[in-house]
Amino acid sequence: MDDVAKRAGVSAQTVSRVIGRPEMVSAETRELVEQAIRELNYIPNGAARHLASSRSRSVVAIIPTLATSVYADEVSQIMAVLESQNFTTLLGNSEHSIEREEHLISSFLERQPDAFILTGLSHSRRTHSLLLASGVPVVETWETDGVSLDMSVGFSNIDAGRSLAEYLVEKGYRSFGFVGGDFRVDHRARQRLAGFAGGLKDMGVRAPIVVEVAVPATSEDGIAGFDRLLAQVPRRDAIFFSADGLAIPALLDCQRRGIKVPDDIAICGFGDYDLATIVNPQLTTVRVEAAAMGTMAAQLILRRLKGEPLVKEKVDVGFKVMARESA
Template sequence: MTEAVEKKPRSRRLSSGGVRMIDVARLAGTSMQTVSRVISRPELVADETRRMVEEAIRELNYIPNSAARILASSASHIVAVIIPSLSATVYAQEVHHIVRVLEERSFSVVIGHSDYSEIREQRLVQSFLERRPDGFILTGTQHTDLTRQLLKNSGVPVVETFDGDNAAMDMSVGFSNFEAGRKVAELFRSRGLTRIAYVGGRSEQDFRSNARFEGLSARLAEDGLTPVARIELTLPMPAGDGVRGLDRVLATDPLTQAIFFSADTLAISALLECNRRGLRVPEQLAICGFGNYDFADAIVPSLTTVAVPFEEVGVLAANAILARLDGTAQGSSRKVIPLQLLRRASA
């Protein structure tokens, strides 16, 4: 009598570095190139083939060797993104949309923050280049000479964001900070205001803020006016600096009628301080911010501000990288997105 032997289910093999891509290809009945494509560009593989490869990967518990894949394909499927601050809403939202677009194409994103320092940005570029990213997305067009040379030598596509006033080293997606300043000045002048101040980052730190101040000044000059004060604060600027900026403006010119703050966080804290002091906004002092951050429309009075199209900037920047990598776009490009002035109760 033959004893029946119960057939045990095949146990999943654990990968400890011994399972290779060729093992996955053999089990799936495909080529190594197909396996590599399923891992890096699954949208290019037929559904049935992709399912067979994915099943083999699960069966073997195969863990792709990213370093080997980089060497074999000369592509890392990594995009490096460097922003000035991790806490500022505008940059966080931009990165959110960059990641969303790139992940749909199976790209990973590494993020660094420069803390508004060109030297720190340079070090980040040097560090990220060791990982051989397929592209860089930077903030602004101001960089050290070494940063520019490193990126040029790397040969990877570079997109600079948030600055539509200056020429890009490769590609740019941004808006005109100069035009933002003009729009705010035009609003204040339409109300007949003449004593107008500006609060923003230090001129040697915040070049985009400089452009807003220059736009404000240029529009005022058309009416024979100049800003009554320019208050420069050290970056990064916490929300409480808005109160410091307010105090310094009023100390410089107690009769100031309007203030343009370079960020909504500053404007909101200054507006709340005006409420605390009984200084009526906008009757005694008009206030405008920049960015259209969270709660800008919820405070009382609601904050007049310049809306930054951070979603569009992020999407266009990511797509610019992808288009260059796909070969559907070549050469330098510059995309300038129109800004919208949101006139609310504070001005």
């Protein structure tokens, strides 16, 4: 740090501020210090900074899978917002398991992160205890149907399921199927079904035939779930898959088997993944503002860490039914 200070013509304290609290330094001075850091290939000692400031300047984000584009959109925005304030994002993959999430949180707490960004409102009892005892800010994303530990950013999975039901009934569909992840594990799939079935009931339509698949699900699970549903009831007007990752493989399998979509059967997904508009026919689905969730979650964390008042501790980013060719 002394070498950087000499090269930039500033004090070591100024170098420390540029690294840890850049907003306290003028843009001109900050550029001089950052240029000296680049020229000298200086890497700050994170452990020493942590001891000196009692802050690790790191935030943990735990998502249920690394294989889905919408979670990538969320994480990329979390990282962008946090990095702009010199915070590091530590990423964990729970694989839809609250037990694995608990293990990840326990391990990350050893690093003393400044905050956590989690997926969903359902966690183990020990996870609740660990986070409450830590005292660090927590933002839960992807869900607003329940009580949050601290702050939350998301949408109502129940309302989203209901909106899709209303759309399909208005289109004239009357017999339905639902394929989703194991409800003991995939709580948001369970909520989407609850909203979907509730919407159908309110409109005087029979409840859907339900098939559960393994979690975390693969493309093959989408096809297998589709097969199992058709084996139970060969004729369905429309099938709602709890995620595009299940719906798209089933849609492609229909082409292989000569099943016309939507003439023979309509298919809907959830999430509006990257491939939803590339497949033929394009997939009717529910768009979720994943990037906005990531941005808002990171901003809430930064405001809390700075001691700034929050306008809302529960932010609803909404959703939208994307009416396309498959239904």
